[in-house]
Amino acid sequence: MATRGDLAWLLVPKQLRELPADLAAVTLGVILTLGSVFVPGISDTPIRVLFGLFFVLFLPGYAFVAALFPEASSPVTTANTNQESSDTRREAENPTPEPGTAAAHTPNAQADATVQTQSHDGIDGIERVALSFGLSIAIVPLIGLILNFTPWGIRLGPIAVSVSGFTLISVAVAARRRAALPSGEQFQVPYRDWLSNARSELFDPDGRTDAALNIVLVVSVLLAVGSVGYAVAVPPQGEQFSEFYLLTEQPDGELVADNYPQQITIEDRPELIVGIGNQEYERTNYTVVVQLQTVTTAGNNTTVEQRSEIDRFTTSVAHNETHHQRHTLTPIRTGENLRVQYLLYTGEVPENPTAETAYRDLHLWMNVSSS
Secondary structure (H helix, E strand, O other): OOOHHHHHHHHOOHHHHOOOHHHHHHHHHHHHHHHHHHOOOOOOOHHHHHHHHHHHHOHHHHHHHHHHOOEOOEEEEEEOOOOHHHHHHHHHHOOOOOOOOOHHHOHHHHHHHOOEEEEEEOOOHHHHHHHHHHHHHHHHHHHHHHHHOOOOOOOHHHHHHHHHHHHHHHHHHHHHHHHOOOHHHEOOOOHHHHHHHHHHHHHOOOOHHHHHHHHHHHHHHHHHHHHHHHHHHOOOOOOOEEEEEEEEEOOOOOEEOOOOOOEEEOOOOOEEEEEEEEEOOOOEEEEEEEEEEEEEEEOOEEEEEEEEEEEEEEEEEOOOOEEEEEEEOOOOOOEEEEEEEEEEEOOOOOOOOOOOOOOEEEEEEEEEEOO
C-alpha cells in the first residue's frame, strides 16, 4: 500500500524524479531563490539575501561544470617502479624470465615483472566546487553585460530570470549527457561516504587530540555561521534620509527638474511630478501637504502672511524605492509672488503644518493672474 510520501513523490514531474540528486538540488535552489525574490512578504527578509548569494556565486557555475564534465573521475592504472639502483640490483640478482617459459608464469616472477598502482584522472569533487565558484563569478556578470544591451536592462527581474534560465538549461544538458554514460562512469556526489566519514570523525575519534580538534572545528563552524547570519540579518545601516523633489514632464515624456510654471492664470491647471525616495531602511508612510502662501520678505527674513492648504495626499514607499506622484496644481486666488510650498511628513501631520514642523519642504514662486 502506497504511503503519503510515495503519493507525494509521484506528484513530482517524472523529469525531476529522474534527475540525479545534485542536479535536483540545483533545480530546487533555483526555485527557492526565485520564490525569495518575487514572493511578497519574503522578498523583504534576509532569506532573500541568503538564497541570492548562493544563487549568484555557486549554482550557475556548478550546473555549467556538470554539463561540461558528466563523467566521474576515472581510475588509471600506472606502473610503479622502485628506485633505479634497487631495480638494477634486483635485475642483476634475478634476471627477468624469458616469455613463454615456466619461470615467467610463477607468482614471484609476475610480481617482480610488473607492480601496478591506481591513480585518478579527471575532475574530482574539490575541483568541481572550485570551478563552480569561479565560473559563477564569470557567468553572472557576462549575463548582466548582455542584458545591458537589451530593452530589459540590468534590473532585478531580468537578472534573476536570465541566470535561472541559464542554470536550468545547463542542468538539462548535464542530465542528458550524464544519462548517456554507463552507470559506473556517471558522476555522483558521495553523500553517504561524506556522512559516514563525518560521523566516524566526530563521534569515534582516534584519540583525545582528535576529539579536542573536532570540538574546536564544530565551535568554529558555528561561530562562522552565526557571524554570517547576523551580518545578513542585521546589515550595517548608512545614513537614513528621504529624497523629496519636484519634476516636470517634457513633451517627449522625459522628466526634468526645470520648466516650472511661473506665470499662470486662475483657470490653468499645471501638472507637476512629486518625487519621494526612501532611504530609511524600512517601509515608510509619507504625507505631502501642499499650501498656497502669500509672503513678505525683508532682507533674509520671509514672513507668511496667509497660507491656504490646496491639496494633501499620502503614499507608502519601501526602502530603496522611489515613488512619483502626479500632482495637478490648482491655484485658489490671484496674486504676485505667491509661494506654493510642498511639505513632507513621515508621522502625524500637525494641525497647522509649517516648514518648521515638516521633515522636508519644497517651494515654487509664481504669479497668478485672473486671465
